[in-house]
Structure formats: structure tokens, C-alpha cells
Amino acid sequence: MLTPDALRAHLLAVRLAGAVGTSREVSLRRYRLFAARDPRVLIGIDPEGVWGQRELLDLMANRCGVSADPRHTSGCDVIDPERTLAALDAFAERIRGAARGGVPVLLGTGHPHRLLGFYAALADALSAAGCEILTPAQGRCVDILTRFGVRTHHLDYVRGVALVREPEAERPGCEPGVHSHSPLPVRLALAAAAEAGGPLPGLVIGDHGWVCGAGQLGFEAIGLADADDPAPFVGEAEGSVSVVVPLDDGVRSSHYGPLTRYVLKRACLSQ
Incomplete structure (x- = not known):
């Protein structure tokens, strides 16, 4: 059994928490953009406050453990592993509730290269528990603003997890898709x-625009977010997002395996 102490050690060893790969410069720049209401950083959240x-720096210090000192402007950012563990417990409790209620679930990621396996394992476990894993709008087109301008993407599902692909990508069902923060x-x-x-999801699980966009529309949403992504944490603070787990969302995909086992065990869904 993976204990909290063992998972904490893993988080620090692979830099999912502790001193993470996200730079302080990038985090502060994205906080500035969020404060200016840049839609590329709001990713579906419409802040009330x-x-x-x-205020953002104080929030991220409280939710993630980054330094609250505005004079700290360079180097690696920091995520407190205790906050990650506490959020993973809350995340698992929401999944446990969904499994007990047999509610339909929608899963989606803007980080398919890194996080597809994590979400796919949750989809498998929830399906085995009797939840319908939703796959609406399979193959439909969506225009997303990228650094290269507006580009058309296709919505696809891999192992029950939604992602987007560019039209020139390989056949549907293959992986990976593209990195996207969009709520579209x-x-x-x-x-x-x-x-x-219908059916409509009783729970949406994801990251970036998936969790923010769903939460803003009134769906229960839980997900993962890095120290440079203030939008999900603002959503959590204002009540539109239920649970956000602070961690580095860009490490090697295999490093998320212990988190999967920990969450499923806590949710009473492990085999």
C-alpha cells in the first residue's frame, strides 16, 4: 500500500512538488495576465472578485505553497507537498462519491502527453464501478486560438478521456493529442x-480549460493544476471548482502512476 509518507517522498523525488520545474518568472507573468483578465489565462473562469x-500571489501561496514575497522574482517555483496530499485526499473523496452514486462522468485533458494515463486509469475504475464515461461530440470540430492564430481541432476520446487533435494528426483513437488550455x-x-x-455529467475531471470551463457552467469539477495556473485555484476559492490538486503538470507521464494508485485506494476503487 502506498502510504502518505511514501507518496510525499515520491512527489519530492520526481519534482511533482517541492522545487518544481515551473519557473517563478513564468508564474508571476501568468498572475499578471490573469489580473489583466487575459482570456488565455482565465481559461474559462469568469472571476467574481x-x-x-x-491577491493572486496570496491565493497561490495559500493553495500551492509558492512564496508570497513579491520580491522573489526568479528561480524555481515551489509547491508544498502537504497541500498536494491534502488535495489528493479531497479529490479521491469526490471520485468515491461519484462511484457510489453511479453518476455519469466526463474526463478531459489539455496535457495528453503527460496526464492521459492518469485520467484513463480513473475512467477505467469509475466505469468498473458502474459510472457511465461520457464521450459527447466525438470527432466534432472546434476552433481554438493558438500562438499561430486560430486553428481548427477535432475533439477525440482515448480510453474515455477527451483531448483535441489537429486535423493533420493521425487517425482518431491514436495518441497523443495537442497541449491546450482552452475551455472551448x-x-x-x-x-x-x-x-x-443527456446524460449530463455529474462530475467532470480534468485540467486547464476542462475543469475551469465545466465549473464555470455549474458542473461539479475537480482537477490538477500547476503553480503557474491561477484560474483553477480562483475557481476553487470562489466555489465554481470543487477541488484543485497543486502539482507540476509537466513531468514524465510515468511519474503520475503512484498518484493514480493513491487516489484509487483512497476512493476505494483499487483492484
Whole structure:
């Protein structure tokens, strides 16, 4: 059994927490962009409160464990492993509740290269527990703003997890998809589910625009977020997102395996 102490050691060893790969410069720049209401950083959240740079820095210090000192402007950012563990416990409890209720679940990621395996294992476990894993709008087109301008992508599902692909990608069902922070794919998926007469998800699990976009529309949403992604944590603080787990979302995909086992054990879904 993976104990909290063992998982804490793993988080620090592979830099999922502790001194992470995210730089302080990048985090502060994204806090500034969020404060300016840049939609590329809001990723689907429509903040109700006043979130200036000072308020965001205090929030991220409280939720992630980054330094609250605005004079700290360079080097690696830091995520407190105790906060990660506490959030993983809350994350697992929400999954346990979904499994007990047999609610439909929608999973999606903007980090398929890194996090697809983590979410796919959750999808498998929830399906085995009797939850319907939703796949609305399969193959539908969605126009997403990228650094190269607006580009058309296709919504696809791999092992029950939604992601987006560029049109020139390989055949549907292959992996990986593209990195995206956009909330447009989850809006498309939820609209398609509603147009078809349901079912609608009782829980949305994901990251970036998937969790923020769903939470903003009133769906229960839980997910993962890095120290440079303030939007999910603002959503959590304002109540539109239920649980956000602070961790580095860009490490090797195999490093998330122990988190999967820990969450499933806590959710009473491990085999």
C-alpha cells in the first residue's frame, strides 16, 4: 500500500512538488495576465472578485505553497507537498462519491502527453464501478486560438478521456493529442450532450480549460493544476471548482502512476 509518507517522498523525488520545474518568472507573468483578465489565462473562469497581482500571489501561496514575497522574482517555483496530499485526499473523496452514486462522468485533458494515463486509469475504475464515461461530440470540430492564430481541432476520446487533435494528426483513437488550455472543447462536449438529451455529467475531471470551463457552467469539477495556473485555484476559492490538486503538470507521464494508485485506494476503487 502506498502510504502518505511514501507518496510525499515520491512527489519530492520526481519534482511533482517541492522545487518544481515551473519557473517563478513564468508564474508571476501568468498572475499578471490573469489580473489583466487575459482570456488565455482565465481559461474559462469568469472571476467574481477582485483578483489583482497581490491577491493572486496570496491565493497561490495559500493553495500551492509558492512564496508570497513579491520580491522573489526568479528561480524555481515551489509547491508544498502537504497541500498536494491534502488535495489528493479531497479529490479521491469526490471520485468515491461519484462511484457510489453511479453518476455519469466526463474526463478531459489539455496535457495528453503527460496526464492521459492518469485520467484513463480513473475512467477505467469509475466505469468498473458502474459510472457511465461520457464521450459527447466525438470527432466534432472546434476552433481554438493558438500562438499561430486560430486553428481548427477535432475533439477525440482515448480510453474515455477527451483531448483535441489537429486535423493533420493521425487517425482518431491514436495518441497523443495537442497541449491546450482552452475551455472551448468542454463547452462543445457539454453542449452536444445537452442537445442529445443527456446524460449530463455529474462530475467532470480534468485540467486547464476542462475543469475551469465545466465549473464555470455549474458542473461539479475537480482537477490538477500547476503553480503557474491561477484560474483553477480562483475557481476553487470562489466555489465554481470543487477541488484543485497543486502539482507540476509537466513531468514524465510515468511519474503520475503512484498518484493514480493513491487516489484509487483512497476512493476505494483499487483492484
